[in-house]
Amino acid sequence: MTKILVIEDQEDVRRVIVEMLIAENFYVMDAENGQVGIELIQAEIPDLIICDITMPKLDGYEVVSWSRENPETEAIPFIFVTAKASQSDIRQGIELGADDYLIKPFTRADLLGAITARFEKQEIINRQTQRKINQYYNYITQSTSNELCNSLQKIMSISKKLIDNYELMDKDEILKNLKEISTLSERLQEINPNKS
Missing domain, CATH: 3.40.50.2300 (Response regulator)
Known part of the structure; x- marks a missing residue:
């Protein structure tokens, strides 16, 4: 009420x-x-x-x-x-x-008219605010999703390279690739919307 x-x-x-x-x-x-x-x-x-x-x-x-x-x-x-x-x-x-x-x-009509006008204006403001919230939410969700996909693709690509060429790589190159996977994994953890 x-x-x-x-x-x-x-x-x-x-x-x-x-x-x-x-x-x-x-x-x-x-x-x-x-x-x-x-x-x-x-x-x-x-x-x-x-x-x-x-x-x-x-x-x-x-x-x-x-x-x-x-x-x-x-x-x-x-x-x-x-x-x-x-x-x-x-x-x-x-x-x-x-x-x-x-x-x-x-008059009663003046009072009720003023109240109705205030609530209608408030409803317009609430709708506009909700639209903006939805736009920001969609933008953030899309940006986060893109970042997650890009990072996962890079991790998969580096992992595949390590698996396919492991015997041909020297220790420094393997370590460099593992560090890149680790950095990308940390970034994924930071942008994960479900992290606790």
């Missing part, structure tokens, strides 16, 4: 937001200020944060800044809900890492 954290100091506003989200089958946590909100973020790692700006103890700017500075929480979608509607307030929130901005009073 998708977890949403609502951080809002006005109890009536917080209660309305929580009720709207519960009605949409979200798992909802709520906090009355930024300090409690950060404690819940750490404990629960929500999927999305809805946060007021002007609050006691820690304001919304401090909460978004904290969340963006922590590797475990930096990518959580963050929506500000506030009565502060000036361009500079919006710009400050966006620069600190907020993903969206709802101005009070807002």
Whole structure:
């Protein structure tokens, strides 16, 4: 179930937001200020944060800044809900890492639209990241496979030469070939993806 954290100091506003989200089958946590909100973020790692700006103890700017500075929480979608509607307030929130901005009073459709947009964007980012991971994995797998095949072919070639020409080789030449086999074997061991 998708977890949403609502951080809002006005109890009536917080209660309305929580009720709207519960009605949409979200798992909802709520906090009355930024300090409690950060404690819940750490404990629960929500999927999305809805946060007021002007609050006691820690304001919304401090909460978004904290969340963006922590590797475990930096990518959580963050929506500000506030009565502060000036361009500079919006710009400050966006620069600190907020993903969206709802101005009070807002409708249920506004809230759900913002949440849906954040999750859709997150899904696009997740798909793009997975594609890149798959590309890197395929490249590494192919490179490792090529390296393994090349090294094995060289070992087989040197071994065949040793077997076929053993009686015609002097000790130094045999030793040189054995050292080359040993070096190639060590390289195989280093690139072996299954080595423990």
